[in-house]
Amino acid sequence: MTNFERCRGWARTHPLAVDAALAAAALVFMVIGSFAEPYGEQGSTWNVHAPGAMSLTLMGAGAAMLVFRRRAPWTVLATTSAFSIVELVSTGPRAPVVMCAVVALYTVAARTNRPTTWRVGLVTMAGLTGVAMVAGPLPWYGQENLGIFAWTGMAAAAGDAVRSRRAFVDAIRERAERAERTREEEARRRVAEERLRIARDLHDVVAHHIALVNVQAGVAAHVMDKRPDQAKEALAHVREASRSALGELRATVGLLRQNGDPEAPTEPAPGLARLDDLVDTFRHAGLPVEVARGDSGQPPPAAVDLAAYRIIQEALTNVQKHAGERAKAEVSVVRVGPNLEITVLDDGAGDDAQPVDDPDRGGGHGLIGMRERVSALGGRCSVGPRYGGGFRVHAILPVTTVKQGGREHSPARGGTA
Incomplete structure (x- = not known):
């Protein structure tokens, strides 16, 4: 001075x-x-x-x-x-x-x-x-x-x-x-959005894989004495599901590392290219799943790809948990104009076939997170029971640039959901 x-x-x-x-x-x-x-x-x-x-x-x-x-x-x-x-x-x-x-x-x-x-x-x-x-x-x-x-x-x-x-x-x-003050508020807003995104990813990963582990562990315990070969196969599926869960958790939590922390191996975010592997995990858990794809195999933007994968994962997890033992599921991925439509149907008739969409009533955050993902991309999502029994999840995700008011706008490029 x-x-x-x-x-x-x-x-x-x-x-x-x-x-x-x-x-x-x-x-x-x-x-x-x-x-x-x-x-x-x-x-x-x-x-x-x-x-x-x-x-x-x-x-x-x-x-x-x-x-x-x-x-x-x-x-x-x-x-x-x-x-x-x-x-x-x-x-x-x-x-x-x-x-x-x-x-x-x-x-x-x-x-x-x-x-x-x-x-x-x-x-x-x-x-x-x-x-x-x-x-x-x-x-x-x-x-x-x-x-x-x-x-x-x-x-x-x-x-x-x-x-x-x-x-x-x-x-x-x-x-x-x-x-x-504006910069600080923007930083806090971005932190809150990132925290919400990570929370949604963690919920989807944990809910899906833990549900599979629970089902396979129950099967192994049931057939352990009479059919040990089938019990070993169920335990192998448990091990594979847990390994996959750990891998996705490591990739998600790795985003929270600070500068200077030791680097840890990560894997790319999952997408529709891994849909067959996802469906196989449910099939191994005893849930028959049929897949119909009409998206020409063209990969959508990364944000849409991840959201579509997580929506299907959450919907099938709800079928596995709530639809009953003899339930079947159908997955449809169709490209309609500038949108990608995701539909997951089941014919379950279990006592709790309809998942509760209110955490205060004892339910989870799965359907809430699903709607948040779709809304973040500018799409629409509808969930509810089907006529005649079962449940339906339908999401429309915009994947191409559309013109609004003379200006080009891409709702799918706002970042990961």
Whole structure:
């Protein structure tokens, strides 16, 4: 920090001391100026004289008032103007008491608005100059009278300029603070969105694989004594499902690593290219699943690809958990114009064939997360029971750029869901 900055900091914290120093300096200059008298005798331009007791009293009183110029600027301006008028109309040698009124006018102009500054400045300039021209001992055109007009006008203009500069600096500082708050809010929003996305992925991974592990473990326990070969096969499926769950959890949680953490092997986000592997896990768990695809095998955008995979995974997991033992499922992936339509049907008739879509009622977050994924991509999702029994999940995901209002907009490129 430089000496100038330290002085400015001290001045801001000790305003009364600064005003006292200003008042003392003004008193010194007024006393020095009171010894010079223009238009002296014997044709000389200047003459030296000693100020009278009244002039010294007015100069001292005016300087003392400047100490309180920040606390009561209007009172100080009125008082110093009155002292200046008394000095201007007095007889005998004159003293520059009007300097106090100039400083007071500058203070008022720096602390009020522009219209008030110009009104008060004009009144002060006209009043002091008019009194000096009409009632003063000098001719109306004397340079001291013109000097009063000039100094009061410059004081008002300088005060207005200082106020405008302070307002400009304050506005810049406020905009900077607002921009900083906006950046922080945006960062918090992005963190919340990423946290929600990771929570959805974790739910889908854990719910799917744990459901499969639960089913296969139950099968193994049931046939362990009578059919050990089938029990071994079920345990192998348990092991494969758990390994797959660990892999996806590692890939998802790896996003939470900080800079400098050791790198861990990750795998790409799952998509429709792995749909057959996903369906096979349910088939091995005893759920018959039929797949019909009409998407021409063209990979959609990454966000849509991941959302389609997770929707099918969650829907089949709900069938496995809620539809009953003899339920069957049908999966349809069809490309219709600019959209990708995902449909999952089942014919389950179990007691809990309809999943609860309210965590407060004891249900999970699966259907909520499914709708959030679709909404994030600008699509539509409908879930509900089928006529005649079973359940239906239908999602429409936009995959191509469409024109809206003359502008191109791609709802599928807003990031991963």
